[in-house]
Amino acid sequence: MSETRKAPASIQVFVILLYIGGGLVVLSALTRVWSTPVYAAYGLLGLGYLLLARMVQLGRRWARTVMLALCGVGVALAVARLAMGGDLVSAVSTLAWPVVYAILLNTKASRAWFQPEPAA
Numbered sequence: 001m002s003e004t005r006k007a008p009a010s011i012q013v014f015v016i017l018l019y020i021g022g023g024l025v026v027l028s029a030l031t032r033v034w035s036t037p038v039y040a041a042y043g044l045l046g047l048g049y050l051l052l053a054r055m056v057q058l059g060r061r062w063a064r065t066v067m068l069a070l071c072g073v074g075v076a077l078a079v080a081r082l083a084m085g086g087d088l089v090s091a092v093s094t095l096a097w098p099v100v101y102a103i104l105l106n107t108k109a110s111r112a113w114f115q116p117e118p119a120a
Helices: 011-032 040-056 059-082 088-105 107-112
Strands: none
Touching: 011 040, 011 088, 011 107, 040 059, 059 088
């Protein structure tokens, strides 16, 4: 019998946050989709985040890489917003989530989660 691996706490926190965020994006898009077609794309973005959360939870290395790249984009956007004279509070709030996600994905236990299992 094979044992099912359990994701470390940092991964569980990460995926819970991403499930909540992606779910809220999907719900928001569903409530507004009739007003403009842009919200359909917004809903697809939310579904993408839900899929990425599941793949991270399963330990897929590519999903971690994609999420870290998206965190980098989020940080770059926050810095650009600040550099263009944007509101400091808005820039900090834009910066907070990507930094939290990157920290959760880079703990020792999280990095170990994405390593291949040793052959039996």
